[in-house]
Structures are given as structure tokens and as C-alpha cells.
Amino acid sequence: MRITRALWARLTGKPLALCDIGDVDGVASAALFKRRYPHGVVVLMGPNDVRKWWVRALRWDFVADLPCPGKARVRADHHITNKPCAEEEYYDPNAPAAAVLAAKALGLEGDPVARELVEAAVQTDTAKVSDRRVMLLDLAVRYASEEEKYTVVNMLAEKGLAALDAEPLKMLTERGLARHGLVLKIADALPRADVLTIYVPTRLGISYRMLTIELQKRGTQFVNVLVKKGWRGFRLYCGANRDSGYNCAELAAKFGGGGHKFAAGAHIKAPLFKPDAPIWNLVNITRPKALYVITKCDRSICVQEWAPSRSHERREILRIEDVRAAEGRSHIRLNLYSSQT
Ligand SMILES: [Mn+2]
Numbered sequence: 001m002r003i004t005r006a007l008w009a010r011l012t013g014k015p016l017a018l019c020d021i022g023d024v025d026g027v028a029s030a031a032l033f034k035r036r037y038p039h040g041v042v043v044l045m046g047p048n049d050v051r052k053w054w055v056r057a058l059r060w061d062f063v064a065d066l067p068c069p070g071k072a073r074v075r076a077d078h079h080i081t082n083k084p085c086a087e088e089e090y091y092d093p094n095a096p097a098a099a100v101l102a103a104k105a106l107g108l109e110g111d112p113v114a115r116e117l118v119e120a121a122v123q124t125d126t127a128k129v130s131d132r133r134v135m136l137l138d139l140a141v142r143y144a145s146e147e148e149k150y151t152v153v154n155m156l157a158e159k160g161l162a163a164l165d166a167e168p169l170k171m172l173t174e175r176g177l178a179r180h181g182l183v184l185k186i187a188d189a190l191p192r193a194d195v196l197t198i199y200v201p202t203r204l205g206i207s208y209r210m211l212t213i214e215l216q217k218r219g220t221q222f223v224n225v226l227v228k229k230g231w232r233g234f235r236l237y238c239g240a241n242r243d244s245g246y247n248c249a250e251l252a253a254k255f256g257g258g259g260h261k262f263a264a265g266a267h268i269k270a271p272l273f274k275p276d277a278p279i280w281n282l283v284n285i286t287r288p289k290a291l292y293v294i295t296k297c298d299r300s301i302c303v304q305e306w307a308p309s310r311s312h313e314r315r316e317i318l319r320i321e322d323v324r325a326a327e328g329r330s331h332i333r334l335n336l337y338s339s340q341t
Helices: 001-014 024-036 053-057 097-104 113-125 132-142 145-166 169-187 209-219 247-253 277-286 323-327
Strands: 016-020 041-045 059-064 071-077 089-091 197-200 224-226 233-240 263-269 291-297 302-307 316-318
Touching: 001 016, 001 041, 001 053, 016 024, 016 089, 024 041, 024 097, 024 113, 024 132, 024 145, 024 291, 053 059, 059 291, 059 323, 071 097, 089 097, 089 233, 113 132, 113 145, 132 145, 132 169, 169 209, 169 302, 197 209, 197 277, 209 224, 209 233, 224 277, 233 247, 247 263, 247 277
Parallel strands: 016 041, 016 059, 059 071, 071 089, 197 224, 197 291
Antiparallel strands: 224 233, 233 263, 291 302, 302 316
16 A cells, blocks of 8 residues: 555655656666665556655655655655756756656666666667567566556665566566567457557457557558446547648547647546446547457457448457466467468
């Protein structure tokens, strides 16, 4: 529990940090804090959680890659939309990663392990990953649970990227690779269409943002992935190419969300008596040639093509066998076949 961690630190007088849970930059910043204060306590959360009452009520010694929680002593951040607030700000919207500023704030610039962590954060935050170890760390963090991320923070603080060879981080990199393999297989199975509209009715355990990126790499100009979360809940991921003329921010706004022109998203709640309305709204707005449904079937993942004009026609275009293996640490065994039904 986040609140328990934070209260524990306050009661025992340990330094307390708040860092972004979402990516390598936040996790690396947290590791830098732990490197400087090995007995310090880190709390990881996303930018929306920072507004919670107990987060605002507490005083944080160090905040990284997140908006102001209210009371902060030192803050390291590079988001132009986050306003400075801490007693001591290390704020630079031109910095490639918050970890660069965190290392400065914590006085770790001469530390070789810190330099490694900063470099990893810069490579991932600028999407220019040149080091294979950084790629592995990115995948490990992307698919790690919250508890696993705290372990990653501690391991990175102690050993830097050398921690990638030690358990349990090694297992997390293998799981990340396996799940990413699944993302690549799904992306390869979908057609090279200008506009792709995808519906995911069940949790697949993959990063849908990564799927939009992989599809754009393969030539799609405008991709929308709608993922069902619970009975009436949906999550939309939109990706648009820079010179395509498509606008994700505009589309996401129609569903009550927001973001950038090239990447945006929304949390959607369907009307009480029309629980599938978001799917058909998305189809009506994006007007794709077909709707692609990626779902679990038996122990596999299937990609089906639905022609919206003839709504009962479904064609299975991909079947990935043995999903359980993909979710575990072993490599995925893939078995592809096309079938007409
Ligand atoms: Mn960042």
C-alpha cells in the first residue's frame, strides 16, 4: 500500500520520495534517490494519483517526473505542463529526462552507477534506445507490477544496469521480451492499412501503446485500440503519424479524453443500457474498412476481422497458441494459421 509506505517513512523519520511509476525515467529517478538515501522510502504513482488528499497532505522530501503533490522540498521534472512548486526546483522543460535533473538535485553527477541510470532514462524518454540493456530494462519496467517496480528500484540503486543479470530483474526482462514478442506477432498479423480500428474485449497482458507504435512503424497512419475494462469501462489508445493529417487529441476529446495530436487516450464509461456503444461510436468516427478484434480463444490469442457493413461476417486471421507460455518466463511458442469461417 502506497499510503502505508509513506506514513511509515514519516513516522520513522526516513527521507520520502514520490516518483513516476509509468516508465524508466520515473523508476531511474527513484533509484537515484535510493542510491543517495539507501534508507529512504520511495512511493511510485502516476500523475493523476498525485491529486489524492493524502498525497497532498504529506510533505515529500523529493519528487521526480511528476506534478506537484502540494508540499515538496526538492523536485526534478521536465514536463512543460507541470508548474514548479517545490522549495528547491530542478526544473527544465528542455531536459531529455527527469533523471538528468534528479542526479543533479541529489548530487550524484560523479557517480558511475547514477550516470548509467540517467543514460537509460534519456534513451527511453527520447525514444532513442541504442543500448540493448536499456531496451531490456524498458520492457521489464513496462510489464512489471507495482510491487515488482519497487524491487527494480532497489536493485538499480545498488547495482545500476548490472542488476539486469540478477534475479528477479532477469525474470522481468524475460517476461517483458515474451510479451513484446506477442505485440510484434499481433502487429505483423494485422494488415498494412492506412486506418486501423481495433477492439480488445479481454485483457491480453500486453502494452497497447506499444501495439499502436508497432503498427505505425509498419505503415499505419491512424490507429485506435479500444480495450474493454470491466462491465462499462473502456480505455482508448490513439496513435497518428506526424504528417498524416489525423488528430488523436481531437478524437480522444470526443470520448472525454485528451493528449497530443500524435498520441492520445481516453477512459470511457459506456451508457448504462448500451454497454457496447463506445465500439460502434469509434467505428463510426474512424470509418475503417474492417474492425479487428483481438481476443483470447481457448488458450490462444485470436485476431478476427469483422466487416462493419456486414456485421455478422467474421474471419479469423491469426491464432497464437499457448498464451500461458507468453505470460510466463519462457519464450512463446507461436503457431500461426489462417482460416476462413
Ligand atoms: Mn520523463
